[in-house]
Amino acid sequence: MNNVVDEVLDPSQTxxxxxxxxxxxxxxxxxxxxxLYTPVITFGTEFDKLLFDSIQTDLNTxxxxxxxxxxxEAEAGTNNTKYTTPLRVKQEIIxxxxxxxxxxxxxxTVADNGTIxxxxxxxxxxxxxxxxxxxxxxIKGKAQSNVATSNFRPMCSVNQSTRKxxxxxxxxYSSSGGWxxxxxxxxxxxxxxxx
Numbered sequence: 001m002n003n004v005v006d007e008v009l010d011p012s013q014t015x016x017x018x019x020x021x022x023x024x025x026x027x028x029x030x031x032x033x034x035x036l037y038t039p040v041i042t043f044g045t046e047f048d049k050l051l052f053d054s055i056q057t058d059l060n061t062x063x064x065x066x067x068x069x070x071x072x073e074a075e076a077g078t079n080n081t082k083y084t085t086p087l088r089v090k091q092e093i094i095x096x097x098x099x100x101x102x103x104x105x106x107x108x109t110v111a112d113n114g115t116i117x118x119x120x121x122x123x124x125x126x127x128x129x130x131x132x133x134x135x136x137x138x139i140k141g142k143a144q145s146n147v148a149t150s151n152f153r154p155m156c157s158v159n160q161s162t163r164k165x166x167x168x169x170x171x172x173y174s175s176s177g178g179w180x181x182x183x184x185x186x187x188x189x190x191x192x193x194x195x
Contacts, residue, residue: 103194112184116163122193129158134169134185153179156187165189 022030073079074088075095084092104119109132116127131154154169167187170179 103192106191106193108189109186110165110167110189111186112165112167114165116158116165116189116191118163119191119193123195124193125160126192127158127160127163128190128192129156129165129167129187131156131167132186132188134167134183154185156185158187158189 022032024030067082069079069082069084069088071088071091073082074084074092077092077096102122104122106117106119108117110116110129116129118125134154152169152171156165156167158165165187168182168184171181171183172179
């Protein structure tokens with residue numbers, strides 16, 4: 001038989017206290033008095049009260065300002081006993097997800113078949129290119145002569161290893177099934193370099 005709360009003895013809750021009778025497993029009875037902030041236990045065991053009091057004490061202790069993580073503790077991400085605020089979470093994400101690399105960003109233009117200059121002193125590089133200009137005078141001439149210009153294939157790419165750029169356009173598609181009449185152009189480039 002478990003320890004069971006048989007009845008609440010003072011339901012009027014006078015003098016900010018509640019009394020109830022507890023019957024122990026051995027049949028003995030005990031009158032227990034609780035402050036109002038303690039939840040009223042009408043059914044259950046004395047263990048319920050002890051568990052609640054323990055949780056409440058633990059929460060009160062953990063939520064003290066002294067138990068709030070510092071910025072350094074949040075950014076380290078190793079403490080497992082202190083709580084964090086929204087600001088500390090943001091600082092931790094910035095520190096751990098976006099490391100502060102030594103970074104360089106360079107831009108410029110490069111001609112077809114040219115090589116993007118590399119900024120020295122970095123371990124990692126990434127290159128991006130886009131078309132700057134292609135002088136398609138032949139296409140312009142065809143358009144002015146009312147000739148179909150659907151056979152036009154612009155290209156712009158960079159080899160990440162050699163930094164060599166291909167930029168221009170094919171202006172015709174031959175009956176034998178290949179692109180012809182290459183017209184070179186210039187490309188915009190962007191170099192990201194970091195350690």
